[in-house]
Amino acid sequence: MWRGLWTLVARAARGPRSPRPCTRQGSGVSVPGSGATIFALSSGHGRCGIAVIRTSGPASGHALRSLTAPRDLPPARSACLRLLSHPRSGEPLDRALVLWFPGPQSFTGEDCAEFHVHGGPAVVSGVLQALGSVPGLRPAEAGEFTRRAFAHGKLSLTEVEGLADLIHAETEAQRRQALRQLDGELGHLCHGWARTLTKALAHVEAYIDFGEDDNLEEGVLEQANSEVRELQLALGAHLRDARRGQRLRSGAHVVVAGPPNAGKSSLVNLLSRKPVSIVSPEPGTTRDVLETPVDLAGFPALLSDTAGLREGAGPVEQEGVRRARERLEQADLVLAVLDASDLASPSSCNFLDTVVAPAGAGSPNGNSQRLLLVLNKSDLLPPGGPDPSPNLRPHLLLSCLTGEGLDGLLEVLRKELAQVCGDPSTGPPLLTRARHQHHLQGCLDALGHYTQTKDLALAAEALRLARGHLARITGGGGTEEILDIIFRDFCVGK
Numbered sequence: 001m002w003r004g005l006w007t008l009v010a011r012a013a014r015g016p017r018s019p020r021p022c023t024r025q026g027s028g029v030s031v032p033g034s035g036a037t038i039f040a041l042s043s044g045h046g047r048c049g050i051a052v053i054r055t056s057g058p059a060s061g062h063a064l065r066s067l068t069a070p071r072d073l074p075p076a077r078s079a080c081l082r083l084l085s086h087p088r089s090g091e092p093l094d095r096a097l098v099l100w101f102p103g104p105q106s107f108t109g110e111d112c113a114e115f116h117v118h119g120g121p122a123v124v125s126g127v128l129q130a131l132g133s134v135p136g137l138r139p140a141e142a143g144e145f146t147r148r149a150f151a152h153g154k155l156s157l158t159e160v161e162g163l164a165d166l167i168h169a170e171t172e173a174q175r176r177q178a179l180r181q182l183d184g185e186l187g188h189l190c191h192g193w194a195r196t197l198t199k200a201l202a203h204v205e206a207y208i209d210f211g212e213d214d215n216l217e218e219g220v221l222e223q224a225n226s227e228v229r230e231l232q233l234a235l236g237a238h239l240r241d242a243r244r245g246q247r248l249r250s251g252a253h254v255v256v257a258g259p260p261n262a263g264k265s266s267l268v269n270l271l272s273r274k275p276v277s278i279v280s281p282e283p284g285t286t287r288d289v290l291e292t293p294v295d296l297a298g299f300p301a302l303l304s305d306t307a308g309l310r311e312g313a314g315p316v317e318q319e320g321v322r323r324a325r326e327r328l329e330q331a332d333l334v335l336a337v338l339d340a341s342d343l344a345s346p347s348s349c350n351f352l353d354t355v356v357a358p359a360g361a362g363s364p365n366g367n368s369q370r371l372l373l374v375l376n377k378s379d380l381l382p383p384g385g386p387d388p389s390p391n392l393r394p395h396l397l398l399s400c401l402t403g404e405g406l407d408g409l410l411e412v413l414r415k416e417l418a419q420v421c422g423d424p425s426t427g428p429p430l431l432t433r434a435r436h437q438h439h440l441q442g443c444l445d446a447l448g449h450y451t452q453t454k455d456l457a458l459a460a461e462a463l464r465l466a467r468g469h470l471a472r473i474t475g476g477g478g479t480e481e482i483l484d485i486i487f488r489d490f491c492v493g494k
Contacts, residue, residue: 037060038057038140039128041128052115077099082096157473177432203223248421251293254302262348268303289306
């Protein structure tokens with residue numbers, strides 16, 4: 001229904017207009033049709049108590065006057081109750097709160113108006129069609145409000161990405177990280193690095209121009225070299241943490257593995273709070289990898305339920321076992337599940353030897369896989385009895401049947417996922433997108449060329465190249481194709 005409504009509004013607003021050239025704004029970004037005034041429903045679709053419709057552009061004041069009575073503009077940034085009427089027929093549409101935001105003191109930097117109307121489909125439809133009948137107004141494209149804010153210097157590109165991440169955030173950790181990026185922390189960090197490079201470049205170019213005149217202080221080049229070395233260390237540290245930020249944005253891969261009938265599917269259902277997997281006492285019920293996105297202790301995760309690991313099964317189940325082992329190799333975190341009442345069985349011992357023990361020992365390069373050992377079915381153990389597995393590595397007792405031990409497991413998961421994804425509440429801002437990592441790596445590579453070259457002119461060019469990579473992170477010198485991809489992820493009205 002909403003898609004059809006938007007098509008109707010767009011058709012009503014479309015009129016004989018000559019093509020508008022692209023204009024360049026403060027950020028150096030071309031904004032198609034930037035002379036036009038746009039409008040859209042900014043709140044969520046569907047029935048709601050209040051729906052927010054907003055406009056941006058030079059005709060926003062005219063649109064506000066056309067729909068409201070009295071016809072004068074309300075005080076800036078103050079909510080006023082007004083009767084909305086269709087500008088052509090005069091038919092009353094709704095009694096709504098209206099707000100006026102004259103540019104440049106607005107979200108987009110342009111004149112903006114907001115209509116806070118009752119959220120029924122008929123009311124929203126009527127107001128949108130009324131705005132479409134006002135000359136000079138057209139429906140907004142996806143992300144166009146935010147793109148105009150970027151074009152007018154209201155948001156940097158990293159802040160735009162933070163806003164997009166905030167809109168799509170599903171967990172507490174994602175919300176915290178998005179807010180930090182929206183507040184400009186990553187942009188400020190990149191600007192600080194860029195200032196360091198600018199200073200170093202100034203020293204190098206001054207030495208090139210005036211080094212023979214003895215008008216420079218001693219140690220100019222040494223100071224530039226020292227600043228570049230410190231910056232290389234900082235960039236290297238951030239690049240080593242780059243995967244953590246991307247996991248925080250897209251979700252860590254958590255694989256639940258174990259022998260048949262250990263309770264893997266029951267644990268997946270318990271953690272996801274819904275019946276994702278079929279639970280049965282028959283061994284080999286799960287024969288393929290079942291994946292579901294979940295919120296684990298405030299962190300995003302892709303939870304994978306796998307086939308029970310055992311030998312000698314039929315060809316179909318063996319294919320499931322092969323896929324399970326493949327997922328284990330790709331996992332950011334493994335939840336190894338065993339039956340606490342059956343630790344001496346051949347399948348449990350084989351799982352301990354082939355999966356749990358190698359993860360604890362680590363790989364030859366020192367990178368051990370993160371693994372939590374969970375002993376399920378603790379409700380089958382004698383009450384008050386000794387630990388059923390005193391010789392095992394650290395583990396957690398859990399009963400998927402009663403839920404006992406779940407709080408302890410979630411707390412340990414929170415700590416583990418904070419290491420895997422990074423803690424958005426502390427430390428420097430994380431790199432949440434592949435393009436951040438690409439440009440930081442490009443900057444670091446350019447600094448590597450700076451330290452290796454003996455030619456000062458080439459050294460200065462390497463510093464310029466490094467500064468260019470940092471500028472592209474925050475939006476300077478970005479290409480239209482990259483900007484189109486970023487703004488495409490926004491909904492219409494944002």
